[in-house]
Amino acid sequence: MSRKVKVLLAGAAFAADLHADAYSRIRDKAEIVAIVDKNIERVKELALRYGFTGYVPYSDIDEALEKTECDVVDICLPNFLHASVAIKALEKGFHVICEKPLATKVEDAVKIIETAERMGKKVYYAEDWLGSPALNKALELIEKGGIGELKFIRARECHSGSHSPFAQTIEYCGGGAMMHLGIHPVGFVLALKNNRWESLTALTSGGLEKNLMHKGMEGEDWSAALIRFEDGTTAVLEANFVTRGGMEDYIDFYGDQGCLHVDLTFSSALRGFSIPGFDYTVEKAELTTGWSRPAVDERYNLGYVSEIAHFVDCIQKNCDAKVGLRGIDGLEAVKVIHLIYKSAREGIHIKNEALGVR
Numbered sequence: 001m002s003r004k005v006k007v008l009l010a011g012a013a014f015a016a017d018l019h020a021d022a023y024s025r026i027r028d029k030a031e032i033v034a035i036v037d038k039n040i041e042r043v044k045e046l047a048l049r050y051g052f053t054g055y056v057p058y059s060d061i062d063e064a065l066e067k068t069e070c071d072v073v074d075i076c077l078p079n080f081l082h083a084s085v086a087i088k089a090l091e092k093g094f095h096v097i098c099e100k101p102l103a104t105k106v107e108d109a110v111k112i113i114e115t116a117e118r119m120g121k122k123v124y125y126a127e128d129w130l131g132s133p134a135l136n137k138a139l140e141l142i143e144k145g146g147i148g149e150l151k152f153i154r155a156r157e158c159h160s161g162s163h164s165p166f167a168q169t170i171e172y173c174g175g176g177a178m179m180h181l182g183i184h185p186v187g188f189v190l191a192l193k194n195n196r197w198e199s200l201t202a203l204t205s206g207g208l209e210k211n212l213m214h215k216g217m218e219g220e221d222w223s224a225a226l227i228r229f230e231d232g233t234t235a236v237l238e239a240n241f242v243t244r245g246g247m248e249d250y251i252d253f254y255g256d257q258g259c260l261h262v263d264l265t266f267s268s269a270l271r272g273f274s275i276p277g278f279d280y281t282v283e284k285a286e287l288t289t290g291w292s293r294p295a296v297d298e299r300y301n302l303g304y305v306s307e308i309a310h311f312v313d314c315i316q317k318n319c320d321a322k323v324g325l326r327g328i329d330g331l332e333a334v335k336v337i338h339l340i341y342k343s344a345r346e347g348i349h350i351k352n353e354a355l356g357v358r
């Protein structure tokens with residue numbers, strides 16, 4: 001396909017803004033032909049922010065899917081809507097880009113993949129960490145032998161709590177911090193090891209009254225998992241909503257000849273001090289006064305820009321995304337998150353039966 005990729009953007013809030021920014025940087029390759037959000041004002045504001053014109057605004061997802069002629073539906077809606085919207089979009093003959101998690105339940109994620117196969121369409125799973133330039137540079141250095149043989153990975157995404165009302169209940173979110181934030185480190189290490197995980201064990205705070213801070217949240221506000229891979233590499237993955245002061249996205253790689261440390265959020269080239277406060281520093285920063293490190297291009301650093309550019313390129317070539325960004329990778333991440341919850345709930349170490357581990 002040599003013409004521009006036509007996108008129906010589903011959602012017009014936080015995640016949709018991240019994707020809209022990425023599309024706005026590749027106007028020669030992609031165009032937003034429709035935007036849908038039940039809050040129509042958000043649709044108009046989003047389009048205005050990025051100077052999108054010639055798009056059709058919708059407030060009803062079914063009407064948008066019915067009336068829009070596009071190549072791909074980009075799903076930036078709350079987690080519980082991902083599966084139903086993805087399946088409808090695929091059945092209409094559109095490709096799908098889907099924000100994390102692919103679905104709240106494993107069986108729904110399986111249905112998405114089955115529908116895509118039946119319809120001969122692609123599912124692109126938007127795990128932004130795989131688009132992160134710093135993480136990709138780290139992987140390149142590891143690939144070239146810079147830290148010897150990779151032995152151990154420690155990765156986490158943590159902040160003080162989601163802005164979204166849909167993150168508060170299991171029904172809408174699918175879980176707590178591990179589902180909402182931990183899916184990034186989980187998806188990233190699974191991609192690195194081609195989904196060949198062997199066993200895992202986990203602990204979580206447990207939700208509601210058992211939580212460390214968020215007593216009204218059904219899902220857990222603290223969680224950690226240990227994963228061993230088939231090649232012997234181990235990983236410690238963490239996600240929590242008890243981290244004040246801004247979002248921490250930290251990834252450490254340890255090899256037998258060296259190590260690499262990646263800080264996606266607080267490693268800006270800028271460092272400053274402000275008495276009135278800067279207008280913005282980093283995601284979920286609660287204060288911008290005093291000393292801080294304002295991000296230079298946060299969306300680029302976190303991978304959204306490259307991830308969307310990769311998907312547009314794949315759609316033009318009608319090919320799958322790279323490992324970690326395919327629908328089946330989204331399915332594996334949801335499976336692993338639910339096994340992390342099972343391990344924590346039942347106090348058991350879980351082996352990957354799909355690998356034949358007993």
Ligand SMILES: NC(=O)c1ccc[n+]([C@@H]2O[C@H](COP(=O)([O-])OP(=O)(O)OC[C@H]3O[C@@H](n4cnc5c(N)ncnc54)[C@H](O)[C@@H]3O)[C@@H](O)[C@H]2O)c1
Nearest residue numbers: 011012013014015016037038039076077078079099100164
């Ligand atoms: N990759 C990332 O780093 C990242 C960051 C934030 C959010 N996300 C994901 O993106 C998705 C959206 O998150 P968000 O933070 O933008 O959520 P949000 O709650 O801020 O916004 C959701 C939007 O969907 C709209 N909506 C809800 N139900 C609808 C319906 N039935 N029809 C049409 N519109 C409807 C709401 O009006 C709202 O504008 C979630 O799945 C979340 O996990 C990913």
